[in-house]
Amino acid sequence: MAMMRVKSVVVGLSKQQGTSLVELMVASVIGVFAISIIGSVFITGQRIAKDKGIELLLLQNLTSTIQVMKEDIQRAGYDGSNGYSIKLSGASNTIQVSGGAAVGFVYFREGSSGNKNHRNIVYQKNGTKLQICEKGTTVSEAFPTFEEVTGCYSLFDDTIMDVDEFNITSRVLEQNSIKSTLTDISITASIPTAAVTKSVSVSIKQRNWQ
Numbered sequence: 001m002a003m004m005r006v007k008s009v010v011v012g013l014s015k016q017q018g019t020s021l022v023e024l025m026v027a028s029v030i031g032v033f034a035i036s037i038i039g040s041v042f043i044t045g046q047r048i049a050k051d052k053g054i055e056l057l058l059l060q061n062l063t064s065t066i067q068v069m070k071e072d073i074q075r076a077g078y079d080g081s082n083g084y085s086i087k088l089s090g091a092s093n094t095i096q097v098s099g100g101a102a103v104g105f106v107y108f109r110e111g112s113s114g115n116k117n118h119r120n121i122v123y124q125k126n127g128t129k130l131q132i133c134e135k136g137t138t139v140s141e142a143f144p145t146f147e148e149v150t151g152c153y154s155l156f157d158d159t160i161m162d163v164d165e166f167n168i169t170s171r172v173l174e175q176n177s178i179k180s181t182l183t184d185i186s187i188t189a190s191i192p193t194a195a196v197t198k199s200v201s202v203s204i205k206q207r208n209w210q
Contacts, residue, residue, distance in 0.1 A: 076105035
């Protein structure tokens, strides 16, 4: 009887050990699955955050650029409170549009380097770049033509951003024989490596009446 009791106890222990091993294996498999799921969710979350960051970077660049353009165009024609509206040499309007993808103008800005207080500006699309070209002249110098405004540089980081479209139109508004200009600008840019594209647009009314 004693021997039977011992055998029964041994068998019972063996069964308990076998069950524990199976449970351990099941728990390990579940753990591996859980880790892989968590890892997948983490990687997906990182990818989404990265894409959103790139998208935000592009939008911020576009928004700040078009804001600078707006402020410049609003100053177009300003001559320093002398009561006149100034423009580039040979231009028919204060805001001169060329080919729907470039715009040029001039305005007075006191305190510029070398007393070159006339700031002659051209914004233009050159390939996949959006450029600003600037030439300063003194008040005694003749205004340059559209083509003579040189010293161009890109407004975006060309290594990561492409300007796909730059469209600009300008029309004269007339009221009681007084003329102004309404300018519409739209920019579409992309980051090819991230397949992200954004567009911004703005309508600008000239402050300095012609």
